[in-house]
Amino acid sequence: MFNDRSTPLSLLATRRSGKPRDLAGPGPSPDQIDRMIALAARTPDHGKIAPWRFVVVEPDRRGAFADLLEQAWLADHPGAPAHERESARQFAMQAPALVVVLSAPVHGHKVPLWEQELSAGAAAMNLLHAAHAMGYAGGWLTGWPAFSDRVRDAFGGADQRLVGFMFIGTPSRPLDERPRPDLAAIASRWAG
Template sequence: MIFNDRTTPLSLLETRRSGKPRDLVAPGPDMDQLHAMIAIASRTPDHGKLFPWRFVIVPDDARAALAAKLGEIVMAEKADAGPRDVEAAAQFATQSPALVVVLSKPVHGHKVPVWEQELSAGAACMNLLHAAHAMGFVGGWLTGWASYSDAVRDLFGAAPEKIAGFMFIGTPARDLEERPRPLLSEIVQVWSVGD
């Protein structure tokens, strides 16, 4: 079933596409729009009402500083790092008009398993992408080496937090490509007692 009217909730879900952060350009969301997106993103399943995630907005005037820090970290963490790695780290930090870092912030020792709390953080990331799309922007969710670096994580928080994703938001510079989607017959099974 295809919902071509983008004003309906189902069509918004059906038409959302990720954009490559390097291809996202201005205009991007302003601070009020980012706060509105985050308010929507926080309306995610959260067993125990733990809020096991948080959002860090990296404003435009701080992106160059983030680029410098990522360059220092990549040089410290990768034995064979060189100028190209520093350049790639700078490009990563400064691509697209807006950047929100989502952190998974599990509450250890709670009856709600950490795995469920981490799933909630992933759902918050997905809701942020949906909110960006509903407001007329495009988002791209990246991880990569920076998401798994404790030193990078420490720029935004502290253990046991983990970076769930770098969420880049802006306007696409080119048409978004549709990616291959699986056939339902490949991903859906109807369970029965005999299975």
């Protein structure tokens, strides 16, 4: 059952990704989004350097984000047909809430870059856990926008990377359970 948040273990066991295009209103309030981000920021962070950033794209800025995506697509695909430009625009308009997560490593720090990037990924996952704990579903998308320097530069600097776009809302249909890996294929006991 998707909304079983009765215990920490049931919360983890029932979290599902929602397809952003299937997430509808109501979405989280600005205060709820701030709380989700505060919880996400409790991620393990060796060195206490906070190597991640969260950028909320408010509903009234979604059109500007759609414009940015269309322009970025056209810059890389001059003369792209209308359906491709519209697809780029539609990416921005999914789900009621959008939080962009960036890896913002502290270069030259004793904590290796790899650890800092792992922490950014964990922060993104914690954001999704917080959304689920509050009764919402989230979908973590990357796709071409996450690898576009033009898109990245609109949210952060050249030394940062887009971890992903966290779309949050209420499922408009039951969430699918995806196949999970066989435990024997992904876990073992070290024999020494």
